[in-house]
Amino acid sequence: MSRRHHSQYPAPDLVTSGKLDKISAVITTIVLISVGLMRRVKFDTGFDFGFLPPVIATLNTFVALFLLLALYQVKARNIKAHKQAILGAMIFSALFLVCYVVYHFTTPETKYCMFDWTRTIYYVLLISHIILAAISLPFILITFVRGYTYQVAVHKKLAVWVYPVWLYVAVSGPLCYLLLKPCYS
Secondary structure (H helix, E strand, C coil): HHHHHHHHHHCCCHHHHHHHHHHHHHHHHHHHHHHHHHHCCCCCCCCCCHHHHHHHHHHHHHHHHHHHHHHHHHHHHCCHHHHHHHHHHHHHHHHHHHHHHHHHHHHHCCCCCCCHHHHHHHHHHHHHHHHHHHHHHHHHHHHHHHHHHHHHHHHHHHHHHHHHHHHHHHHHHHHHHHHHHHHCC
């Protein structure tokens, strides 16, 4: 992009960027530690959170839809609508994460119960989903912060590869749920 095109944006806010980077690092650390502990630590709340898997899949579906809307809007050069769509994806991602953590800290793990050709598909999707979700989280936050603080050139460079990974994670999650759905008791 030329300098002229970037001049339509306010000057980069590096002070806010620095503060948000620190918050992003804390969020990433808390999330990754929490996810790492979920299989080992269970809390008995006396409440059945078994209703959450379809909610979690639905929230992830909304993340994917907002990401597709964001892509459409940025291609249409409607930056305001792009920002709103990304904010929607971030909000649904945060809601997803809260539900996911609550569910997995309170509910025994559901094992895949099918022993046919879908088993391989399920595990390929699940493993790639988990690995890419963990790897992409800090980069999603960094990319968001760069866009929010008007570091447009850096935001674009990151988004080119962060966006498709985020979209894959948002789509593969609900697919894993649909494959696992017959296994819930």
